Amino acid sequence: MSWFNVLEVAVSILLIVFAISAVVSKKLLTSIVMLSAVGMAAAVAFALLSAPDVAVTEAVIGSGLITFLFVASIRRAGKAGDVL
Amino acid sequence: MKKIFAGLAAVAFGVLLILGISASTDIFRYEDALTEGGAAARYIAKDVNGSNGEIVFGETNDAETGSANMVTSVIANYRSFDTLGEVTVLFLASLGVSLLAGTMVKNGKRKKSGFVLKTSARFLFPVMLLTGIYIFTHGHLTPGGGFPGGSMIASSFLLLYLADEGFSTRISSFKIAEGIAGLLYTAIGATGLLVGGYFLMNFLPTGTVGSLLSGGIIPIVYVLIGLKVGSEITGIVSSMYNGEVKV
Numbered sequence: 001m002s003w004f005n006v007l008e009v010a011v012s013i014l015l016i017v018f019a020i021s022a023v024v025s026k027k028l029l030t031s032i033v034m035l036s037a038v039g040m041a042a043a044v045a046f047a048l049l050s051a052p053d054v055a056v057t058e059a060v061i062g063s064g065l066i067t068f069l070f071v072a073s074i075r076r077a078g079k080a081g082d083v084l
Numbered sequence: 085m086k087k088i089f090a091g092l093a094a095v096a097f098g099v100l101l102i103l104g105i106s107a108s109t110d111i112f113r114y115e116d117a118l119t120e121g122g123a124a125a126r127y128i129a130k131d132v133n134g135s136n137g138e139i140v141f142g143e144t145n146d147a148e149t150g151s152a153n154m155v156t157s158v159i160a161n162y163r164s165f166d167t168l169g170e171v172t173v174l175f176l177a178s179l180g181v182s183l184l185a186g187t188m189v190k191n192g193k194r195k196k197s198g199f200v201l202k203t204s205a206r207f208l209f210p211v212m213l214l215t216g217i218y219i220f221t222h223g224h225l226t227p228g229g230g231f232p233g234g235s236m237i238a239s240s241f242l243l244l245y246l247a248d249e250g251f252s253t254r255i256s257s258f259k260i261a262e263g264i265a266g267l268l269y270t271a272i273g274a275t276g277l278l279v280g281g282y283f284l285m286n287f288l289p290t291g292t293v294g295s296l297l298s299g300g301i302i303p304i305v306y307v308l309i310g311l312k313v314g315s316e317i318t319g320i321v322s323s324m325y326n327g328e329v330k331v
Contacts, residue, residue, distance in 0.1 A: 009102055016098040024087065052227035053155045056219065060235040065317065068242055072324045 008048055015041045032070045039063030127162060128154055142294040150290025150299040151224035159229060160302045160309075164284040167305075168269065170231075171312055175266065178316040185323040197249055205247030212240035220310030224299040230306045234313025241318045245325050255322055258315040265312035272301055272308075 018041060022034035039062030046055035126132050130139055130148040139147050149157040159167055219226075220233030244251045276285030284301075291298035 012098065012102045015101070016094060020091070020094050023090065053153075053229065053232075056228045056232040057235070060232050060239060064239045065235060065242070065321075068239075068246075068321065069324070 008045070011041055011045045011048065015045065028074055029071070032067055032074070035070070036063045036067040039066065127158055130154075130157065132162065139293060142292065144293045146290050147293050148290070149286060149302065150293055151302050152294045152298075153224055153226065153229075155227075156224045156229055156302060156306070157299075160223070160305050161286055161299075164273070164305065167230075167309065168273065168284070171266065171269070171309060174313060174316055175262070178262075178320050181320045182323050185326075195249065197247055201247050205243050209240050209244055212243065213237060216240065216310070216314065220306050221303065222296070223306040223310075224302045225294065225296070230309025231313055233306075233310040234315075235317055237310070237314035238317035238321055242321045245321060252326065253318065253322055255319060258319050258322075262312050262315040262319070265308045265315070269305060269308045269312070272305060276301070 015038060018034050018037040022031045022038060025031050025034060039058060042062060043055045043059035046052075046058055130136055133148060136144075136147055138144075141152060149161040151157040151161065216233045216236030218233075219228035219236060220230050223229035223233065241253060273284040276287050277283045279285065279287040286300040286302070288300035290300045297303070
């Protein structure tokens with residue numbers, strides 16, 4: 001197993017760990033940050049699988065703008081009920 | 085019990101993912117795609133309208149599409165009409181957010197942010213903006229293109245919104261930029277229809293593969309897409325943040 005494969009397996013394991021912690025965490029804000037981390041790890045995975053175009057898009061949208069969208073919606077919903 | 089099942093499902097999916105990623109380098113190879121002779125091979129070799137011979141980076145003149153990045157040659161040339169549809173979808177989404185956010189209550193007082201945060205955000209803002217512009221102007225040479233570049237521009241504005249409580253942009257100028265970019269995109273398509281007989285035809289000379297001014301209409305279209313996507317997503321961010329649209 002070369003170092004490249006080791007990197008791929010490490011990124012895959014990180015993806016799963018982040019995804020599980022996004023699902024099971026008690027606070028919604030932690031879930032959102034973990035989702036953003038999933039996006040970042042997915043971007044690395046795409047770059048390793050030689051899809052740099054998708055990796056750039058995933059890094060910008062998956063871990064940047066999606067996070068903002070969720071945080072903004074939670075802030076708005078948090079005024080009605082105490083979710084955060 | 086539910087958590088145990090969820091964990092088992094996640095572990096199973098993870099094993100599949102790891103096996104898939106480690107095996108994928110053996111399953112798919114570039115050479116196989118080339119020798120199969122399907123549509124993908126023709127897109128990669130740039131001979132959809134007949135054989136062109138070998139494409140050499142930095143030497144070949146007037147190749148079909150003329151874009152060094154083959155993903156861009158599909159997105160902005162062979163399947164440019166699809167991209168026009170995608171841009172329209174994004175425009176409709178942005179319109180919906182503006183309409184919905186117009187009825188929302190304006191946010192209350194925001195927390196004052198510190199000096200260090202404000203200054204560093206202002207320091208980082210031009211770097212992010214320039215990276216976004218670089219990504220969409222070099223979309224036909226390097227990875228990326230109009231959509232990631234435009235999103236990066238929007239996220240640089242998002243950074244200022246998050247870091248500076250007094251910051252607000254003039255939304256109307258973004259709306260004007262968005263409209264003009266969309267209009268020019270369809271105008272270029274219509275020019276292709278007039279000149280060559282089909283919509284969004286690449287009617288300009290394509291130049292040398294790998295130089296900045298190559299690819300015919302591809303760089304122009306990608307700059308327009310980048311401006312359009314950037315102003316649309318900045319509009320979404322701003323109307324989600326302020327809760328009110330100032331036109």
